[in-house]
Amino acid sequence: MIVASPKPVTELKKLIARHDKVLFVGCGTCVTVCLAGGEREVGIASYAMRMARKIEGQPLELTQITIERQCENEFIKDLAEPASKTDAIVSFGCGAGVQAIAERFPHKPVYAALNTQFLGILEEQAVWTEKCLGCGDCMLAEFGGICPVTRCAKRMLNGPCGGSTEQRCEVDADRPCAWQLIYTRLKNINQLDRLDTIVPPKDWRPSWHAGARKIVRPEHRV
Amino acid sequence: MIESGQWEPKIIAFCCNYCAYAAADLAGSKRMQYPASVRIIHSPCTGKIEMEHILEAFEKGIDGILVAGCLEGGCHFLEGNLRARKRTDRIREILDQIGVGGERLKMVNLSAAMAPTFVERVREIVEAVRALGPNPLKKSVGAP
Ligand code: SF4
Numbered sequence: 001m002i003v004a005s006p007k008p009v010t011e012l013k014k015l016i017a018r019h020d021k022v023l024f025v026g027c028g029t030c031v032t033v034c035l036a037g038g039e040r041e042v043g044i045a046s047y048a049m050r051m052a053r054k055i056e057g058q059p060l061e062l063t064q065i066t067i068e069r070q071c072e073n074e075f076i077k078d079l080a081e082p083a084s085k086t087d088a089i090v091s092f093g094c095g096a097g098v099q100a101i102a103e104r105f106p107h108k109p110v111y112a113a114l115n116t117q118f119l120g121i122l123e124e125q126a127v128w129t130e131k132c133l134g135c136g137d138c139m140l141a142e143f144g145g146i147c148p149v150t151r152c153a154k155r156m157l158n159g160p161c162g163g164s165t166e167q168r169c170e171v172d173a174d175r176p177c178a179w180q181l182i183y184t185r186l187k188n189i190n191q192l193d194r195l196d197t198i199v200p201p202k203d204w205r206p207s208w209h210a211g212a213r214k215i216v217r218p219e220h221r222v
Numbered sequence: 223m224i225e226s227g228q229w230e231p232k233i234i235a236f237c238c239n240y241c242a243y244a245a246a247d248l249a250g251s252k253r254m255q256y257p258a259s260v261r262i263i264h265s266p267c268t269g270k271i272e273m274e275h276i277l278e279a280f281e282k283g284i285d286g287i288l289v290a291g292c293l294e295g296g297c298h299f300l301e302g303n304l305r306a307r308k309r310t311d312r313i314r315e316i317l318d319q320i321g322v323g324g325e326r327l328k329m330v331n332l333s334a335a336m337a338p339t340f341v342e343r344v345r346e347i348v349e350a351v352r353a354l355g356p357n358p359l360k361k362s363v364g365a366p
């Protein structure tokens with residue numbers, strides 16, 4: 001899923017400083033699960049913003065709504081009515097959600113309340129880790145299902161580097177060495193022979209280096 | 223406007239059922255005195271007190287909040303009080319950032335037998351909040 005984290009309250013306050021009627025929009029999918037932009041987080045941010053503005057003598061008229069998914073027009077439609085009564089929209093969705101809403105409301109300011117971080121998983125309660133960069137050409141099969149592109153600090157395709165110690169990464173001892181994980185995993189699944197092959201430099205063309213990507217699937221087009 | 227000397231801070235004490243509420247009850251049975259402006263809200267566990275409950279009370283103009291739970295390690299639900307501490311820490315940060323003041327929120331851990339500690343902590347928060355003055359939101363909230 002997409003993992004995001006809330007912007008500090010002080011930053012959020014600045015974002016909407018010039019508006020008096022604002023719509024806070026939560027998203028019911030990834031950012032609800034990662035406790036950053038669901039109904040509850042929108043609620044807490046709303047308390048904070050209303051209080052901050054009352055104290056400053058510039059009260060804020062706040063409407064809150066959480067839709068199923070901000071990255072789909074089908075759900076964004078529900079915002080038309082509440083949005084028509086406000087000066088600006090603050091999206092608690094990921095960057096895609098914010099932009100989807102902005103496209104749908106071309107004449108309304110739309111702000112991001114979250115910092116969108118990465119594609120990752122929930123490791124334990126309230127701890128998330130990054131697993132995939134979305135490189136567009138998945139090589140997981142070669143590495144026993146552990147992505148060195150994302151999880152090795154040096155993105156080495158023929159690791160480990162010389163700094164791997166005690167199974168930890170030399171760049172950040174908080175992190176397991178991805179290459180140690182790859183080795184252990186390949187051993188467990190009897191595929192250590194994969195390490196005999198030198199992996200050629202990665203083809204980054206399918207990645208994002210040339211701007212935003214687009215996927216068209218003719219078989220599903222109508 | 224409220225003149226200093228006349229103003230009594232309004233405080234909510236969220237008390238967990240198993241320790242803090244029992245301690246408050248014991249304080250009552252022992253006829254121990256504490257400021258009358260403190261209102262006790264009986265909660266199953268401090269872990270059940272959501273951040274929203276505390277924020278809502280501040281938005282409505284309460285001057286201070288005491289969250290009172292069991293001693294660490296003594297929670298009836300094992301770690302409700304530990305979670306409450308993390309949540310109150312987070313709210314204190316928010317209260318500081320928005321200008322309400324984190325000092326208005328305190329957490330205390332005590333056992334059911336610690337009535338004197340309960341009374342002492344209540345007095346402390348009343349004094350701390352008195353020094354801070356009324357909740358700055360009160361002006362715009364009207365009569366609390
Ligand atoms: S190889 Fe690319 S697509 Fe596959 S997990 Fe790694 S970053 Fe993601």
Ligand code: SF4
Nearest residue numbers: 152161169170177178
């Ligand atoms: S220690 Fe391991 S994860 Fe860290 S940079 Fe070296 S090979 Fe990559």
